[in-house]
Amino acid sequence: MAETIELEVVTPSGPVVSEDVDIVTAPGSGGVFGVLANHAPFLSTIKVGELSYKKQGKEYSLMVSGGFCEVSSNKITFIVESCEKGSDIDIDRALLAKERAEKRLAQMTGKQEKINEARAQAALQRALARVRVAEKRGR
Amino acid sequence: MASLKEISTKIAGVKKTSQITKAMNMVSASKLRGAQLKMENFHPYAEKFNATMANLSSGATGEYPLMEVRDVKTVEILVVTSDRGLCGSFNSNIIRMAEKLAAKYEAEGKKVSFVCVGKKGSNYFRKRGLVRTAYRDIMGTFQMFNARQIAQDIAANFEAGEADEVKVIYGHFRSVARQIPTTIHLLPVKPIEGAEGAAAAGQSSDYIYEPSSDQIMEVLLPLYMNVMVFNSMLHIGASEHAARMTAMDNATNACNDIVKDLTMIFNKARQAAITGDLMDIVGGAEALKG
Known part of the structure; x- marks a missing residue:
């Protein structure tokens, strides 16, 4: 199995996602970007949009609104104001x-x-x- | 001594009161659980946020309007209280602390203005005519966007130069038994330092920023205010219910004591009445014999 990166999404009303995933695609304020395992430390603001990630070949997607994300030591953390799963929308x-x-x-x-x-x-x-x-x- | 009927009416009344206080205690207990949960859920967000903030502020060097340190002429105090009373000295403790702080600044020749969140604080300070804005009746169902609104208002006021320093006073929720009125510094935002920040500073230079770290900082600072305001509101929410629980528990106990005392008096009066009746009967019987 390919290497994974730890994805964490936290909102003011609690953590939403905490999983090991293969790839994360996020709506950065400068454009959509993807993050794979062992990415260099990275900090970006996030705008409203779709955050998707792949885990074992399956793709999941979430709706996130403004905030920012931090990548460091093989962990990507989204600190956003709200996050909704597709099934909750x-x-x-x-x-x-x-x-x-x-x-x-x-x-x-x-x-x-x-x-x-x-x-x-x-x-x-x-x-x-x-x-x-x-x-x-x-x- | 009051008549038997009067005493029994009083007992019934006090019992009713104790029913109410007991119910309020239980309502607060269950609301407290909700408020505490909300607070716990928020905790990871605040923690991560502060870590990133510390990381960033050690690297960022630009000038930001929200970090501008000016000569302090006007101090704004954000007083967060609950909307409802019947929670002991909880709100008055916060108000007293705000009063003290305001008096201190006024003694230094600074102007003080208040922004009040929660009805209790705004009712009090409205009388003094120093309230700039009041947010009432939101403590019951507040959300992040309420905090954002308040933070934006304060930030705009600060940037306009109407206030040069902003403090927040709220009741810190330490435990169910302890809520401590606390003052925190809000504006101008001070760079977060400390062991963790310093340690992170070593690696922060390796970060890739998108957009630039200054631009991120500009987005982050207002968010930081949201976090602070929201956090103090969450604390007030939980503290209010905890304080009310204690207050209502005390009230219920006091009611039980009063009922006990009154029952004693009632029994004494009843006994006295019976004795009196017996004396009459015995006296009457004696008279008939005679």
């Missing part, structure tokens, strides 16, 4: 949220506050990530 709700956020963004005119736009954008990103993760589970 309510896809209908996520789709609704996506539509709502899109509508709000479409209605937004130039004079409206920037904060609202940022919030709607963030909501949209979260919804999109949820949908993506949840659809994967369906396949």
